[in-house]
Amino acid sequence: MKEECVIYHTTSAGETVDLGRQLGECLTRGDVISLAGELGSGKTWFTKGVGLGLGIAWDMVITSPSFSLVNEYEGRHTLFHLDAYRLESLADFLAAGLDEYFYQDGVVVMEWADRWPEILPDYRLKCEFVITDDHTRKITMSGYHPRSVEILKHMEKVGR
Numbered sequence: 001m002k003e004e005c006v007i008y009h010t011t012s013a014g015e016t017v018d019l020g021r022q023l024g025e026c027l028t029r030g031d032v033i034s035l036a037g038e039l040g041s042g043k044t045w046f047t048k049g050v051g052l053g054l055g056i057a058w059d060m061v062i063t064s065p066s067f068s069l070v071n072e073y074e075g076r077h078t079l080f081h082l083d084a085y086r087l088e089s090l091a092d093f094l095a096a097g098l099d100e101y102f103y104q105d106g107v108v109v110m111e112w113a114d115r116w117p118e119i120l121p122d123y124r125l126k127c128e129f130v131i132t133d134d135h136t137r138k139i140t141m142s143g144y145h146p147r148s149v150e151i152l153k154h155m156e157k158v159g160r
C-alpha cells in the first residue's frame with residue numbers, strides 16, 4: 001500500500017485549531033490520530049480543534065494530560081487525549097494500560113506518538129508538526145491504510 005500525504009501551513013494557533021476541527025468533523029469511533037513534533041509545535045492546539053469537530057465545547061479547555069496521562073471528553077464520540085511525553089519507557093506505557101485506548105469505543109488523539117511507533121495501529125492517521133516560524137507551522141498528515149486514506153481524501157478538500 002502506498003503512503004498518501006497532505007501538507008498544510010498554518011500561520012496562527014487559530015488556523016491550527018481550525019484544521020483540527022475540520023479533521024474532527026470527519027472522525028468516527030475507532031479512529032486513531034498520532035501527533036508528533038517538537039515542544040510547542042501545536043499538537044495540543046490541534047487537539048482542541050479535533051475536540052470542537054467532535055462537538056466538544058471550547059470551554060472544556062482541552063489541555064495536555066498532565067497527571068492522568070489520558071483525558072477523556074464526551075462529544076459526538078468520546079475523545080481520548082493521550083500524551084506519551086512524560087512516560088519513561090514503552091513498558092510504562094503498557095503498564096498504564098494506554099494501548100487499550102486504541103480499542104475503546106471512541107477517537108484517540110495521542111501526542112508524542114512517535115516515541116514507540118511500533119505499538120500504534122496501522123490504520124492510524126499520522127500528523128507531524130514542524131515549527132517554521134514564531135507563528136507558522138508545517139503540518140503533514142499521512143497514512144497508507146484504507147481508513148487513513150479515506151480521511152486524507154476528505155482533508156484534501158479542506159482549504160490549506
Ligand SMILES: Nc1ncnc2c1ncn2[C@@H]1O[C@H](COP(=O)(O)OP(=O)(O)OP(=O)(O)O)[C@@H](O)[C@H]1O
Pocket residue numbers: 010011012013014015016037038039040041042043044045046064111129134135136137
Ligand atoms: N501556527 C500555529 N499553530 C499552533 N500553535 C501556534 C502557531 N503559531 C504560534 N503558536 C503557539 O505555539 C504554541 C503551541 O502550543 P501547544 O501546546 O499546542 O504545543 P504542543 O506541540 O502541544 O507542545 P508540547 O509538546 O509541549 O505538548 C502555543 O503557544 C501557540 O500559541
Ligand SMILES: [Mg+2]
Pocket residue numbers: 043044064111
Ligand atoms: Mg501538548
